[in-house]
Amino acid sequence: MTRKEVFNQQLYNEARQRVLELHTRRHFLKESAMGLGALALGSLFGCRSGSPANEVSFDPAHPLMPKVPHFAGQARSVIYLHMAGAPSQLELFDYKPELMKMDGQDCPKSLLEGKRFAFIRGVPKMLGAQAKFQQHGESRAWVSERLPHLSTIVDELSFLKAVTTDQFNHAPAQLMMHTGSARLGRPSLGSWVTYGLGTDNQNLPGFVVLTSGGQNPDAGKSVWGSGFLPSVYQGVQCRSVGDPVLFIKDPEGMDRDLRKASIDAINVANQEQYKTFNDPEILSRISQYEMAYKMQISVPDVMDIKNEPDYIHEMYGTKPGRESFANNVLLARKLVEKGVRFVQLFDWGWDSHGASSDGALDVGFINKCRQVDKCITALILDLKQRGLLDETLVVWGGEFGRTPMLENREGKKMPFKGRDHHTEAFTMWMAGGGIKRGGSYGETDEIGYSAASGKVEPFDIQATILHQLGFDHEHFTYPFQGRPFRLTDTRGRVISEIIG
Amino acid sequence: MFLSITQFFGHFHPILVHLPIGILLIALLLQWLAGREKYKSFYAPVPFLLLCGMISAIAACISGYLLSLSDDYSNDIVSWHMWMGISVAIVSVVLYLKERKIRLAQQIRFLPAILFVLIMITGHLGGMLTHGSDYLSEPFADIFSDNNTGSVVIKPLPDVQEAVAYRDIVQPILQTRCYSCHGPGKQKGKLRLDDSVSIMKGGEDGKVIAAHQADESEMIKRMLLPIDNDDHMPPREKPQPTESQINLVRWWIGEGADFSKKVKDMSQPESLKPTLLALQEVPELKMTKVIVPTEPVEPAPLAALEKLKEQGIIVLPVAKESNYLLANFVTHSSVTSEDLNLLLPLKKQLTWLKMGFTDLSDDKMAAIKQLPNLTRLSIEHTAVSDKGIAELQSNKKLQYLNIVGTNVTSGGLSHLKELKELRDVYAYRTKIVASECKELISALPEIKIETGNYEVPTLSSDTVVVKVASSN
Numbered sequence: 001m002t003r004k005e006v007f008n009q010q011l012y013n014e015a016r017q018r019v020l021e022l023h024t025r026r027h028f029l030k031e032s033a034m035g036l037g038a039l040a041l042g043s044l045f046g047c048r049s050g051s052p053a054n055e056v057s058f059d060p061a062h063p064l065m066p067k068v069p070h071f072a073g074q075a076r077s078v079i080y081l082h083m084a085g086a087p088s089q090l091e092l093f094d095y096k097p098e099l100m101k102m103d104g105q106d107c108p109k110s111l112l113e114g115k116r117f118a119f120i121r122g123v124p125k126m127l128g129a130q131a132k133f134q135q136h137g138e139s140r141a142w143v144s145e146r147l148p149h150l151s152t153i154v155d156e157l158s159f160l161k162a163v164t165t166d167q168f169n170h171a172p173a174q175l176m177m178h179t180g181s182a183r184l185g186r187p188s189l190g191s192w193v194t195y196g197l198g199t200d201n202q203n204l205p206g207f208v209v210l211t212s213g214g215q216n217p218d219a220g221k222s223v224w225g226s227g228f229l230p231s232v233y234q235g236v237q238c239r240s241v242g243d244p245v246l247f248i249k250d251p252e253g254m255d256r257d258l259r260k261a262s263i264d265a266i267n268v269a270n271q272e273q274y275k276t277f278n279d280p281e282i283l284s285r286i287s288q289y290e291m292a293y294k295m296q297i298s299v300p301d302v303m304d305i306k307n308e309p310d311y312i313h314e315m316y317g318t319k320p321g322r323e324s325f326a327n328n329v330l331l332a333r334k335l336v337e338k339g340v341r342f343v344q345l346f347d348w349g350w351d352s353h354g355a356s357s358d359g360a361l362d363v364g365f366i367n368k369c370r371q372v373d374k375c376i377t378a379l380i381l382d383l384k385q386r387g388l389l390d391e392t393l394v395v396w397g398g399e400f401g402r403t404p405m406l407e408n409r410e411g412k413k414m415p416f417k418g419r420d421h422h423t424e425a426f427t428m429w430m431a432g433g434g435i436k437r438g439g440s441y442g443e444t445d446e447i448g449y450s451a452a453s454g455k456v457e458p459f460d461i462q463a464t465i466l467h468q469l470g471f472d473h474e475h476f477t478y479p480f481q482g483r484p485f486r487l488t489d490t491r492g493r494v495i496s497e498i499i500g
Numbered sequence: 501m502f503l504s505i506t507q508f509f510g511h512f513h514p515i516l517v518h519l520p521i522g523i524l525l526i527a528l529l530l531q532w533l534a535g536r537e538k539y540k541s542f543y544a545p546v547p548f549l550l551l552c553g554m555i556s557a558i559a560a561c562i563s564g565y566l567l568s569l570s571d572d573y574s575n576d577i578v579s580w581h582m583w584m585g586i587s588v589a590i591v592s593v594v595l596y597l598k599e600r601k602i603r604l605a606q607q608i609r610f611l612p613a614i615l616f617v618l619i620m621i622t623g624h625l626g627g628m629l630t631h632g633s634d635y636l637s638e639p640f641a642d643i644f645s646d647n648n649t650g651s652v653v654i655k656p657l658p659d660v661q662e663a664v665a666y667r668d669i670v671q672p673i674l675q676t677r678c679y680s681c682h683g684p685g686k687q688k689g690k691l692r693l694d695d696s697v698s699i700m701k702g703g704e705d706g707k708v709i710a711a712h713q714a715d716e717s718e719m720i721k722r723m724l725l726p727i728d729n730d731d732h733m734p735p736r737e738k739p740q741p742t743e744s745q746i747n748l749v750r751w752w753i754g755e756g757a758d759f760s761k762k763v764k765d766m767s768q769p770e771s772l773k774p775t776l777l778a779l780q781e782v783p784e785l786k787m788t789k790v791i792v793p794t795e796p797v798e799p800a801p802l803a804a805l806e807k808l809k810e811q812g813i814i815v816l817p818v819a820k821e822s823n824y825l826l827a828n829f830v831t832h833s834s835v836t837s838e839d840l841n842l843l844l845p846l847k848k849q850l851t852w853l854k855m856g857f858t859d860l861s862d863d864k865m866a867a868i869k870q871l872p873n874l875t876r877l878s879i880e881h882t883a884v885s886d887k888g889i890a891e892l893q894s895n896k897k898l899q900y901l902n903i904v905g906t907n908v909t910s911g912g913l914s915h916l917k918e919l920k921e922l923r924d925v926y927a928y929r930t931k932i933v934a935s936e937c938k939e940l941i942s943a944l945p946e947i948k949i950e951t952g953n954y955e956v957p958t959l960s961s962d963t964v965v966v967k968v969a970s971s972n
Binding site for chain 2: 066067068069070071072148149200201202203314315316317337338339357360362363364366367370373374377378381382384385386387390416452453470
């Protein structure tokens with residue numbers, strides 16, 4: 001026999017052996033005993049494979065249909081107010097008299113050793129708070145004179161005084177805050193939430209993004225991207241001036257019936273395609289066409305704040321017809337009232353370096369505070385009186401904090417007073433949606449440089465938001481590239497200290 | 501000098517012991533197998549293996565005895581271990597002689613079994629000496645009992661201020677980091693740290709704790725030495741205490757090394773507060789007042805659910821594995837009586853109902869009346885008035901009622917005074933005035949009637965834009 005024949009013979013024998021094995025009782029008993037044993041061992045080792053009860057179902061034909069969370073959550077929707085650029089906690093909420101005493105002195109070496117800053121070089125001077133502080137409400141929360149309205153409702157809020165992050169540049173820090181990773185490609189918080197819960201109102205997007213301040217956040221549209229989740233879950237950016245969504249009107253000469261007929265025709269073609277390929281994304285596409293058709297009517301309606309009564313405009317300080325954070329805040333309330341799941345607001349212009357008057361703590365920063373103070377206060381009170389605050393979680397914060405030192409870009413004196421990016425301590429607050437009223441968690445050291453106790457990181461905030469919506473963040477996963485992914489990756493702790 | 505040479509040989513004991521265990525066990529195995537016809541040839545090496553095992557067993561006994569002279573070990577287990585070891589050596593000698601057909605040895609039976617048992621016991625005792633008495637059972641402690649006294653896991657405290665500093669904080673640290681060498685099993689350097697008297701007595705080099713002088717105490721000094729220093733404790737290869745654990749022990753000694761004081765009675769420096777707080781149990785996650793009835797209920801009929809879905813009405817369980825349902829009419833604003841009749845097959849399960857911004861009116865409220873398990877009802881911005889609200893008197897479980905923007909008056913609301921569970925009424929933009937609801941409030945003292953109308957006054961500063969002063 002040639003080598004080839006021997007080889008073929010071996011192959012044949014092996015195949016025959018395999019077939020015969022399937023017929024023998026011995027093989028069956030051996031394999032079942034071993035197989036079951038291995039399964040039992042796997043469970044003994046306590047491998048926490050996601051139980052089916054915790055899996056999120058995904059129906060490609062109805063991707064946004066409302067779904068049931070792991071447990072009955074207190075919140076049903078979220079309004080996330082992101083102050084892009086990172087507001088200074090030391091001028092708003094983190095009262096540090098000791099820092100005031102050090103104002104103008106050289107920064108102690110111990111604070112600088114082994115540290116890197118975005119712009120500070122050499123030895124900067126310390127900078128005391130550029131605003132007066134006072135305690136407010138029954139919770140005796142410290143709020144500065146920069147937020148005269150918000151300070152009247154501190155008893156509705158819970159502060160997180162020792163938030164930290166590990167990114168000191170805007171884009172990665174914003175990604176970190178919203179997607180749980182400083183790099184591109186992960187789904188945003190709003191995408192996870194709409195993936196897990198769907199949305200109540202099928203005529204509106206489940207995840208709406210509104211921007212103000214003249215610029216998009218530095219991280220671009222990825223902060224509301226859907227990453228590896230189906231693209232139907234990405235945030236829909238709406239504009240508060242002009243058409244809320246670009247190209248939402250039918251072109252001139254096309255009436256509504258013709259539009260419907262053309263969408264129907266496209267859907268028939270897509271159905272045929274689906275029959276051939278069975279690709280669920282095609283069903284997704286069909287449903288998106290239908291949703292878009294319905295939204296042509298409902299979105300312009302809900303996005304129009306002109307019809308709101310005067311006392312509401314008075315309360316929020318809104319002026320219809322121009323792009324402003326206040327208008328967006330009022331819109332957020334309207335959207336939540338109509339059953340939108342997640343409303344994400346970005347307000348640009350909080351990057352107070354002191355390089356220009358807009359970024360000066362005693363000029364531009366004051367103006368930014370005035371733009372947000374009244375309308376955010378109105379939002380909380382308006383949600384409250386409408387019975388929506390219980391089920392709407394409001395989150396406020398930036399992507400990082402600001403240094404207790406005066407910025408000295410390139411080691412030089414700056415034209416205005418400003419602070420550099422700071423990762424080791426900043427303040428955020430949450431309200432409504434089952435968050436404790438008048439709570440506070442975490443403290444910074446006596447000059448507000450770093451967290452002294454109650455330190456939390458973006459993962460903890462994400463875990464808390466998911467928890468309030470009814471999700472166990474450790475079991476809220478999406479299978480991608482061969483493993484289940486979660487928003488909080490391997491981290492995250494629900495901050496039970498601020499849950500009411 | 502003599503002592504150090506004996507110690508040197510003694511230190512070979514941990515290596516040597518493994519030889520008789522391995523060699524004798526393989527000899528026993530081969531001997532046993534050789535008893536069968538099929539494996540007869542296995543007998544050949546047995547006498548030689550027995551000889552090797554015998555010699556190594558004797559060597560292990562000698563080195564073990566020399567090691568025990570260093571006296572770091574508690575006598576009880578050591579003596580048992582020693583006599584068992586000697587027995588192993590003797591039995592292996594006898595077994596070897598038997599194989600060599602020495603007559604005297606022929607009389608004794610079951611020798612292999614006896615030897616096997618002796619090796620097991622000796623080995624186990626040796627293991628206890630080296631690794632601590634609960635070494636073997638420790639990994640199973642969690643499986644077999646929830647409350648294992650020998651467990652070395654430091655459990656969180658319910659309230660750190662109420663904790664006894666020694667018993668609840670310091671002792672668990674000593675237990676996990678020190679007991680294996682300075683406990684009941686072993687007393688290296690003649691130091692025992694598992695009871696208060698021994699701790700204060702110290703070891704062969706004197707006291708290890710100087711009360712109120714933490715940094716003068718040998719225990720703290722040793723722990724703070726660089727890890728590669730020979731005097732560093734615990735030894736480099738053993739698990740090390742964390743920085744906060746060292747700080748806690750140091751604080752306890754500094755506070756007088758008292759064995760019964762509670763944390764709250766001791767002074768607590770600012771820097772230690774976070775560490776102390778970290779020992780405290782994180783409060784159990786509170787499920788906030790999400791209103792779901794607790795009584796079990798059977799699943800809703802599927803056909804009824806399907807019919808509602810066909811109408812575009814959202815019906816969902818309130819949570820996974822719950823049979824209670826919520827219904828939401830958010831995209832179904834023209835409500836007919838037929839739609840409401842579709843809810844009736846679900847009347848046991850339906851607990852949250854959202855019908856805000858619909859054309860619900862008083863005459864259709866009769867259907868809602870028939871939902872006994874309703875806890876949350878939102879009918880804001882509908883045409884419902886006092887007449888419709890009066891229908892809710894039989895919804896005894898109602899806790900949340902949203903009637904924002906309806907025509908309900910204070911008088912209408914007073915129909916609800918029999919609803920003992922009612923807590924939150926949202927009555928913004930209605931004709932309800934809280935001061936007119938005295939009767940209702942006295943019947944339901946816990947009720948909150950939110951009439952809203954909050955104002956956020958426009959301050960003069962709100963509209964002023966700050967600019968840079970033109971000249972400095």
